[in-house]
Amino acid sequence: MPVYKQWHTVTLPFEGPETSELDPDNPFLNYRLSVEFIHKKTKYRVRGFYAADGNASETGTDKGNIWKVRFTPDYLGTWNYTAILHHQDSIALEEDLTKGKSIELSNSEGQFIVVNSDKEGSDFRAKGRxxxxxxxxxxxxxxxxxxxxxxxxxxxxxxxxxxxxxxxxxxxxxxxxxxxxxxxxxxxxxxxxxxxxxxxxxxxxxxxxxxxxxxxxxxxxxxxxxxxxxxxxxxxxxxxxxxxxxxxxxxxxxxxxxxxxxxxxxxxxxxxxxxxxxxxxxxxxxxxxxxxxxxxxxxxxxxxxxxxxxxxxxxxxxxxxxxxxxxxxxxxxxxxxxxxxxxxxxxxxxxxxxxxxxxxxxxxxxxxxxxxxxxxxxxxxxxxxxxxxxxxxxxxxxxxxxxxxxxxxxxxxxxxxxxxxxxxxxxxxxxxxxxxxxxxxxxxxxxxxxxxxxxxxxxxxxxxxxxxxxxxxxxxxxxxxxxxxxxPFWEMTPKHTLINTSNAYCLHKKGVVYAVYLPKQKKPTIDLKTEVGAFSVAWYDPLNGGALQKGSKEKIKGGSVVELGTPPSTKDHFIQQDWVCLIKKIND
Structure with missing residues (x-):
């Protein structure tokens, strides 16, 4: 049984009728390839397409008898598939699978197994859809x-x-x-x-x-x-x-x-x-x-x-x-x-x-x-x-x-x-x-x-x-x-008014984490009047990236409008470039 990997594309070719891109009987409009993929947890119905000789990227041909479907499986284990090719005027626009004349295909039924992906890093096959x-x-x-x-x-x-x-x-x-x-x-x-x-x-x-x-x-x-x-x-x-x-x-x-x-x-x-x-x-x-x-x-x-x-x-x-x-x-x-x-x-x-x-x-x-x-x-x-x-x-x-x-x-x-x-x-x-x-x-x-x-x-x-x-x-x-x-940006909302200037931006999860962009300015503050407890303060350099850095303050307390201190490599309480300040609740 064929073995494929999770999140990797499965491409299945089928032999069908010989035709071409310019055939009077338009293969894109008058044929419909539909493939059902079934797993015990789910099922997909996926449209296929006319693929000429099946290797058209290399041959450049516009004719052939190959039809294909591409499917990316999400679940591990056994999958079954059934492919149906129908022919009828404008059948490609039709969803009803009872309509059209069924055309014989090779390899129209089959089974395969999906195992874990072997990819990592930024490759989407390591993470999914x-x-x-x-x-x-x-x-x-x-x-x-x-x-x-x-x-x-x-x-x-x-x-x-x-x-x-x-x-x-x-x-x-x-x-x-x-x-x-x-x-x-x-x-x-x-x-x-x-x-x-x-x-x-x-x-x-x-x-x-x-x-x-x-x-x-x-x-x-x-x-x-x-x-x-x-x-x-x-x-x-x-x-x-x-x-x-x-x-x-x-x-x-x-x-x-x-x-x-x-x-x-x-x-x-x-x-x-x-x-x-x-x-x-x-x-x-x-x-x-x-x-x-x-x-x-x-x-x-x-x-x-x-x-x-x-x-x-x-x-x-x-x-x-x-x-x-x-x-x-x-x-x-x-x-x-x-x-x-x-x-x-x-x-x-x-x-x-x-x-x-x-x-x-x-x-x-x-x-x-x-x-x-x-x-x-x-x-x-x-x-x-x-x-x-x-x-x-x-x-x-x-x-x-x-x-x-x-x-x-x-x-x-x-x-x-x-x-x-x-x-x-x-x-x-x-x-x-x-x-x-x-x-x-x-x-x-x-x-x-x-x-x-x-x-x-x-x-x-x-x-x-x-x-x-x-x-x-x-x-x-x-x-x-x-x-x-x-x-956790998906759990955060913007509230720029927490900062003491309209030129700054703040995304926050109330009482948990605050990310603040600070342009060049004096003595930035954040409004923590409704918060209790201590918060850590770290700085991120938007010009150079890298690790979080320490500024003049490593900790602030809730309950008031609080000065954030100065970021690294600055003097006289002035910010010489823009910085991002990360403020996080310290759990007792």
């Missing part, structure tokens, strides 16, 4: 929570020269977006980061993108944001289809090459932030409805990629109409997309909505979807960075009032034209560090990603080298490491 819980990411069937820090750019990550049939439809210099030419991504600067044993395809293709993923992971980053379709959008170089003019047929070899990259991202501990559309193209499928073409698109993405452990669906960049893109989806259409993804993703990955950058445009859209059970949260865009902490706090509070906590990640900080500059121009990213990083995380954000801006070299569409922001990744890693190592 991420779900949304209490406004944060949480590993399934565990008490472990996870916080995000990564890259939001380039958004057209998959517009890469080594993927089959990938090119830019047209260059653009449109106002409000990054300018492009005919060149798509090569990531040549990261070829040196590819390591022996890493994946590639077609005799060495893909090494530079795999190397780029290695670099990002080496800096402690754990997420990457990318579009799966930007037809009519900014880059015009990413789509899953055989042709950007036909939304009913998919490019099997390209999608198999995407999968190689996605698998590598997961082994390196990088969440797939999968953005299904952008504001300029949100109505090109079914005029914005979740009808034939959008359902088919979502079903293919789910069938091919939902097995990954760390993935969230993003309903689309800047979703909803705006002055620069007046034709957009409405509230019903957003809700229909959310519901469809939740109903059809067997693994219940988080579904997020990317927002506009300011109110009232943003709130006009969000107020109508607050409390909607099929939406897990927001992929937040914010233009004025100094307001970002308050915006995070506001929307988390509004969601809680509707009894449906939102997972909110600070994914696109402005201004739109510059955003996160290269290190050469902003060496320590002072305002990003204060407002968009520590400010939002201590206001309840579940993570951050960095957007590169549109009107700048190394921008959101043409950036080729993540080393241009090497220092930014370090600063981000210092923050996420602090949260993961020292805080």
């Amino acid at each position: 991420l779900h949304a819980s209490k406004g944060y990411y949480k590993f399934q069937d565990s008490d472990k929570y996870w916080i995000k820090g990564g890259t939001n750019s380039p958004e057209n990550l998959l517009g890469y020269v080594d993927f089959d049939s990938t090119y830019r439809m047209q260059a653009s210099s449109r106002e409000g977006e990054a300018s492009t030419n005919d060149e798509i991504h090569k990531y040549a600067a990261h070829l040196k980061d590819w390591k022996s044993g890493d994946p590639s395809w077609k005799n060495g293709k893909g090494k530079s993108l795999i190397g780029a993923i290695n670099y990002l992971a080496s800096k402690g980053m754990n997420s990457a944001y990318f579009l799966t379709m930007n037809i009519f959008g900014d880059g015009k170089d990413v789509w899953p289809y055989n042709s950007p003019e036909d939304f009913s047929r998919f490019d099997v070899s390209k999608l198999e090459q995407w999968e190689i990259v996605f698998q590598h991202m997961q082994t390196k501990g990088i969440l797939l932030h999968m953005v299904v559309q952008e504001t300029e193209n949100e109505t090109i499928l079914d005029n914005g409805d979740t009808s034939v073409m959008r359902q088919l698109y979502f079903r293919e993405l789910i069938a091919r990629f939902a097995h990954h452990l760390a993935l969230n669906w993003n309903l689309g960049e800047e979703n909803g109409p705006a002055s620069w893109s007046p034709v957009g989806q409405n509230d019903r259409q957003r809700k229909d997309m959310s519901r469809f993804l939740k109903d059809n993703d067997p693994y219940n990955h988080p579904v997020l909505l990317h927002t506009h950058s300011h109110d009232p445009l943003r709130s006009k859209i969000l107020d109508s979807i607050l409390g909607f059970q099929y939406l897990d949260g927001l992929s937040l865009q914010q233009d004025k960075r100094e307001l970002a902490p308050e915006v995070v706090k506001t929307w988390r509070t509004k969601a809680k009032a509707k009894n449906h906590d939102w997972l909110i990640t600070m994914d696109e900080i402005g201004m739109w034209h510059t955003a996160a500059l290269p290190d050469s121009e902003d060496p320590n990213h002072d305002t990003l560090r204060q407002y968009a990083l520590w400010g939002t995380l201590l206001s309840g954000a579940a993570g951050v990603e960095w957007y590169f801006g549109a009107k700048h070299p190394h921008n959101d569409l043409n950036s080729e080298d993540w080393r241009e922001r090497d220092r930014l990744w370090e600063l981000t890693n210092h923050a996420t490491t602090f949260f993961q190592n020292y805080l």
Whole structure:
């Protein structure tokens, strides 16, 4: 009996009818592969997909008789599976398994055993699947929570020269977006980061993108944001289809090459932030409805990629109409997309909505979807960075009032034209560090990603080298490491007013632990008037990370407004840089 490991993907191939991507009898629309996986504790019904010859990432072929399913088992022990392939006009859109003509498959029934994973460290196969819980990411069937820090750019990550049939439809210099030419991504600067044993395809293709993923992971980053379709959008170089003019047929070899990259991202501990559309193209499928073409698109993405452990669906960049893109989806259409993804993703990955950058445009859209059970949260865009902490706090509070906590990640900080500059121009990213990083995380954000801006070299569409922001990744890693190592952040709430300045931020679990970000200031205090007992005081350096350090005070008492003392390496009661203060109850 075959043996697989827990949280490792099981890929099962089946021999079925010979066909092709362009066959008049469309294999993506007129066939439906459904596989039931049964364990004594649970069962899953998972959609399969047409896989051409079963090795299309290498051969590049568009024809064959192989169909596949990908499944990631969560329980140890024996699993049984049964596969059914049906044929009928538009059967791919049908859930009723009694409909359609059954087509013979090889290996349609079987059994396998799942044993413990042998992975460790950041590899998601060591930890399991991420779900949304209490406004944060949480590993399934565990008490472990996870916080995000990564890259939001380039958004057209998959517009890469080594993927089959990938090119830019047209260059653009449109106002409000990054300018492009005919060149798509090569990531040549990261070829040196590819390591022996890493994946590639077609005799060495893909090494530079795999190397780029290695670099990002080496800096402690754990997420990457990318579009799966930007037809009519900014880059015009990413789509899953055989042709950007036909939304009913998919490019099997390209999608198999995407999968190689996605698998590598997961082994390196990088969440797939999968953005299904952008504001300029949100109505090109079914005029914005979740009808034939959008359902088919979502079903293919789910069938091919939902097995990954760390993935969230993003309903689309800047979703909803705006002055620069007046034709957009409405509230019903957003809700229909959310519901469809939740109903059809067997693994219940988080579904997020990317927002506009300011109110009232943003709130006009969000107020109508607050409390909607099929939406897990927001992929937040914010233009004025100094307001970002308050915006995070506001929307988390509004969601809680509707009894449906939102997972909110600070994914696109402005201004739109510059955003996160290269290190050469902003060496320590002072305002990003204060407002968009520590400010939002201590206001309840579940993570951050960095957007590169549109009107700048190394921008959101043409950036080729993540080393241009090497220092930014370090600063981000210092923050996420602090949260993961020292805080029960999922049990904490923001209360900035406990500190004696509006420029400071405080996340707390009342009477237990307080994490305080302090910008340059005199004599910081914390209001512990309602608390009793003693608290320890330690300091963390947001510029350099490392271990907790001692300041002028190691202990304070509750019952009053208390001075925190001074952090390490400061004089005359002045703080010469920003610091983070960790205050914890000392149990008697």
